[in-house]
Each structure stands twice: as C-alpha cells, then as structure tokens.
Amino acid sequence: xxEIKLEDIIKPENLVFQKTxxxxxxxxxxxxxxxxxxxxxxxxxxxxxxGIESETIGVAPVGCSVLAYEFMNIxxxxxPHGRAPALATGIKRVYPEKFVFxxxxxxxxxxIGTAETIHACNRGExxxxxxxxxxxxxxxxxxxxxxxxxxxxxxxxPYGRDVASMGxxxxxxxxxxxxxxxxxxxxxxxxxxxxxxxxxxxxxxAFENQKENKGLSxxxxxxxxxxxxxxxxxxxxxxLTENMLEYYKLGTLKDE
Amino acid sequence: MAKVRGAIVVxxxxxKGCELCIGSCPTDVLRMAVDVNGKGYHYAYxxxxxxxxxxxxxxxxxxxxxxxxxxxxxxx
Ligand SMILES: Cc1ncc(C[n+]2csc(CCOP(=O)(O)OP(=O)(O)O)c2C)c(N)n1
Ligand code: SF4
Ligand code: SF4
Ligand code: SF4
Numbered sequence: 001x002x003e004i005k006l007e008d009i010i011k012p013e014n015l016v017f018q019k020t021x022x023x024x025x026x027x028x029x030x031x032x033x034x035x036x037x038x039x040x041x042x043x044x045x046x047x048x049x050x051g052i053e054s055e056t057i058g059v060a061p062v063g064c065s066v067l068a069y070e071f072m073n074i075x076x077x078x079x080p081h082g083r084a085p086a087l088a089t090g091i092k093r094v095y096p097e098k099f100v101f102x103x104x105x106x107x108x109x110x111x112i113g114t115a116e117t118i119h120a121c122n123r124g125e126x127x128x129x130x131x132x133x134x135x136x137x138x139x140x141x142x143x144x145x146x147x148x149x150x151x152x153x154x155x156x157x158p159y160g161r162d163v164a165s166m167g168x169x170x171x172x173x174x175x176x177x178x179x180x181x182x183x184x185x186x187x188x189x190x191x192x193x194x195x196x197x198x199x200x201x202x203x204x205x206a207f208e209n210q211k212e213n214k215g216l217s218x219x220x221x222x223x224x225x226x227x228x229x230x231x232x233x234x235x236x237x238x239x240l241t242e243n244m245l246e247y248y249k250l251g252t253l254k255d256e
Numbered sequence: 257m258a259k260v261r262g263a264i265v266v267x268x269x270x271x272k273g274c275e276l277c278i279g280s281c282p283t284d285v286l287r288m289a290v291d292v293n294g295k296g297y298h299y300a301y302x303x304x305x306x307x308x309x310x311x312x313x314x315x316x317x318x319x320x321x322x323x324x325x326x327x328x329x330x331x332x
Contacts, residue, residue, distance in 0.1 A: 006305060009263040009326045016262075017312045017325040028320055032297070033274030037319030193280055193313040233274040 020044045022053055024073045029064075033233020035223030036065050038190040039132055039199075043103070044072060046204045056099040056207075057091050059084040062112065063105035064139045065132070082113020085120035088127045099210050101128040106147040107137040110172045114146075117172065124181025124215040128206035131172065131218065134225035135244060142228030146170035149247055154228070169247060173220040177253040183215030185254040189222040189245065191237040202252075214256070222248050258331050262310020266300050267322040273297030277314035277323065283307040286314060 022044035030036045047056050058076035060068040061084050069076040079087040084102035092100040109117050109131050120127070136154055137143040144154040144161060147169050151160040161169075177185040184206060188199035199221060206217035222244050224236040231239060264285075271293060277300050278286045287303035300323075302308060310327025 004261055004328075004330060006263050009261055009310075009328050010265060011326065014326040014328050015324070016310055016327045017315045017323075019321040019324070023321065027270055030319065032272035032319075033276050034319055037321070038317065041321050191276075191317070193316040196316045233276050234279060237276065 020048050022048050022073050024071055026070050028071055029067055031227045033224065033226050033236065034064070035134065035190050035221065036132060038196060039103075039130065039221050039223065040065075040068065040071055042190070042196065042200045042203050043101070043130060044074075046200065046207055047074060047099075049204065050099075050207055052099050052207065055097070056101070057095070059088045059091070059100070059102045061102070061104040061108035062139070063108050063137070065103055065105060066139070068103050082108050082111070083116050084108065084113065085116040085125070085127070085129060086113075088129075089120055089123070089125045092125060092127050096126070099128075099207055101130060101206070103130050104132065105138065106131070106133040106135065106172075107140075107143075107145045110146045110170050114172075118176065118179070121176040121216050121218060122179045122181045124183070126210055126213050126215065128203075128210065128217045129219070130203070130206075131220045132223050133172075133220055133248065134223045134228070135169075136225050136228040138225040138228045142225070142230075147172075149243060152243075171248070173218065173248075173253060176216075176218050181215055182218055182254060183256050184209055184217040184219075184252075186218075186252040187220040187222065187248060187250050189240070189250055191224065191240055195250075220248070222250070258329050260309050260327055261306075261330050262308040262325060262327045263305060264302060264308065264310075264314060264326070265324045267324075268293050268299045269295070270320055270322045271297060271299035272320055273299060274319065275300075276317050276319065280313040280317045282311060282313060283309060
C-alpha cells in the first residue's frame with residue numbers, strides 16, 4: 001500500500017467536521033474545558049441544520065454565559081437577573097413564527113429566576129429552555145447554588161452543603177416535568193462524545209417542537225465548572241460522572 | 257479491503273489546553289505539545305497520525321471547537 005501523506009487527507013473534499021458558521025469569530029470567554037462551549041456549539045449546529053438561523057431569537061442569562069450574544073451569530077437578547085423565560089415569553093408572543101430559546105445556568109434558572117422559569121413552564125409557552133446545570137454559581141466565584149450537591153464544597157459552603165441547614169438540591173427538571181404546560185423534558189450531559197451526540201438530538205427536537213405549538217421543551221445539560229469546582233477539566237468531568245449523575249439522572253422525563 | 261484514514265487540524269492559537277480531546281480518542285492519536293501557544297496554553301496535536309480514523313470524537317468534546325476533521329477511504 002502506498003504511503004498516505006497528511007496532505008492527501010487534509011483536503012476540502014475530505015472534510016467531515018468543521019466549526020459551524022453560526023459562531024462569530026470571537027474566541028469563547030469560558031475557562032478551558034468548560035461545558036458551556038459544547039452546549040453553545042450544539043445549539044448553533046441544530047439551528048444551522050434546521051436552516052432557521054434567520055428565524056431564531058435567543059435569550060442569554062446572567063452568569064458566565066451572559067456574553068452568549070458575542071459568540072452566537074443569530075438574533076439574541078440578554079435578560080438580567082433570571083428573567084430570560086419572561087423575556088422569551090414576550091418575544092414569542094409578539095413573533096409566534098420565530099424560534100425562541102433561553103440559555104440559562106443553574107444560578108440564573110433555579111435561584112435568581114425560579115419564578116419566571118416555573119410560570120413560563122406552567123403556562124406552556126411555546127419556547128425552548130436550555131438549562132446548563134454545573135451545581136454552582138460559576139461567574140460570581142463558585143458560591144453554593146440550589147443545585148449544589150449534598151456535601152459538595154463551594155466558596156459559601158466550604159465544609160460541604162449541609163442538607164439539614166441548607167436544604168436539598170433542587171431538581172428543577174423533575175419539577176417542571178410535573179407541570180401540564182411542559183411537553184418535552186429531558187436531562188443530558190456533554191462530557192463524552194456519545195453523550196454530546198444524544199444531547200444534540202434533544203436540542204434539535206426542542207426546536208422542532210416549536211413548529212407544532214404544543215408547549216415548552218426543557219432540556220437540562222449537566223455540565224462542569226472547573227474553576228468553581230477547583231479541578232482540572234479532565235478531573236471535573238470524572239467528578240461529574242461519579243457524583244452529579246447519581247443525583248441528576250440522565251434521560252427523558254416527559255415527551256408528549 | 258477498504259479502510260479509513262483520518263486527520264485533524266487544531267487551531268493552535270485557539271486551543272485552551274484543556275486536554276479533554278486526549279481521552280476521547282479511541283485510537284490514542286493525541287498528545288499535548290510541550291510547546292505553548294500565544295496565550296501560554298499547551299495545545300493538542302497528533303502524535304500518532306497514522307492511527308486517526310477521522311471518527312470526530314475529539315472535535316465533538318472540544319469546548320472551543322478548535323478541531324477540524326478530515327477522512328478518506330483507503331483501498332488496499
Ligand atoms: C437577583 C440577582 N442576584 C445576584 C446576581 C449576581 N449574579 C450574576 S451571575 C450569578 C451566578 C450565575 O450562576 P449560574 O447561573 O449557575 O451560571 P454559571 O456562571 O455557573 O454559568 C449571580 C449570582 C444577579 N445577577 N441577580
Ligand atoms: S467559571 Fe465555571 S461556568 Fe464559568 S466559564 Fe469558568 S468553568 Fe465555565
Ligand atoms: S478524529 Fe477520532 S481518531 Fe482522529 S484524533 Fe480525533 S478522536 Fe482520534
Ligand atoms: S479539547 Fe480542544 S481546547 Fe481542549 S486541548 Fe483539545 S483541542 Fe485544545
């Protein structure tokens with residue numbers, strides 16, 4: 001067999017994967033290894049594959065992904081202080097033919113904006129909510145969030161979350177699955193190639209559901225926060241597998 | 257018998273040295289360079305390029321989407 005040189009493989013006609021054009025040219029501001037980057041990509045790839053880039057409006061949260069609009073080359077607004085589902089409600093009601101999604105961390109969605117989240121889900125707004133749960137307030141310095149695991153250390157629970165005094169981690173996804181307004185509710189993760197591919201399918205479905213006007217799609221992505229957890233990216237993904245997935249079980253909770 | 261050969265191109269200046277691609281490669285192609293990029297990060301490169309099948313695993317987990325993947329069919 002003749003020897004194959006890299007130049008023979010690296011040619012446009014042999015391309016099997018490249019960065020979606022819906023990313024802007026700005027390098028992502030996230031820490032090395034942060035799952036936010038993967039979720040951004042999956043959302044943009046889904047939008048590109050469905051060909052809805054000119055019909056999609058996103059809503060960014062507070063938290064590390066407050067700058068999502070810098071990286072996503074689509075129409076996107078930013079809602080301070082957990083109000084993303086309320087803003088998305090308004091946008092969707094004014095433009096019912098648009099595809100509207102929120103992108104929210106667990107501090108934003110499960111603490112700061114719990115009310116907006118629950119009521120948008122309960123009303124069954126015809127939007128998609130993407131919920132990135134890293135069990136911590138990443139941006140502001142790794143404080144405990146409602147989603148922090150029992151015993152998990154954070155900058156405001158340095159000896160670990162004590163359930164007796166600090167309460168139980170809030171399972172938002174289970175909670176909204178019980179509301180009649182939600183149509184598709186699932187929990188995914190993005191730290192292995194197989195899980196990334198599954199998460200992408202759920203994200204695609206969340207957008208497709210908006211065409212049918214049947215209610216809200218809520219996709220949780222269990223993710224890492226290497227900086228807040230004070231671990232290397234590789235270690236944090238191991239820790240996620242061994243600890244987070246036990247409490248936050250992956251799978252589809254509701255699909256109607 | 258047809259088999260596949262792959263190759264990746266890393267956007268070196270945008271790699272953040274997280275090492276997540278390394279463990280995702282089923283054929284142990286990738287390593288981190290001893291050298292660093294302009295931001296001071298060690299970057300990923302193909303240490304064993306002949307083992308790459310172009311499976312896209314590394315690009316799938318890369319949080320900064322700095323990996324581009326190519327693949328060809330090879331007929332013996
Ligand atoms: C009502 C309110 N309280 C506090 C803040 C400050 N704040 C901004 S981002 C943030 C944490 C967000 O964490 P999370 O949603 O988990 O996102 P991450 O940074 O981890 O991605 C907080 C507390 C705020 N914006 N609004
Ligand atoms: S602080 Fe945490 S959530 Fe924020 S970019 Fe860094 S790793 Fe990601
Ligand atoms: S494309 Fe697959 S085989 Fe090639 S380096 Fe990436 S993970 Fe390894
Ligand atoms: S996963 Fe991406 S950013 Fe991380 S080391 Fe590999 S190529 Fe670099």
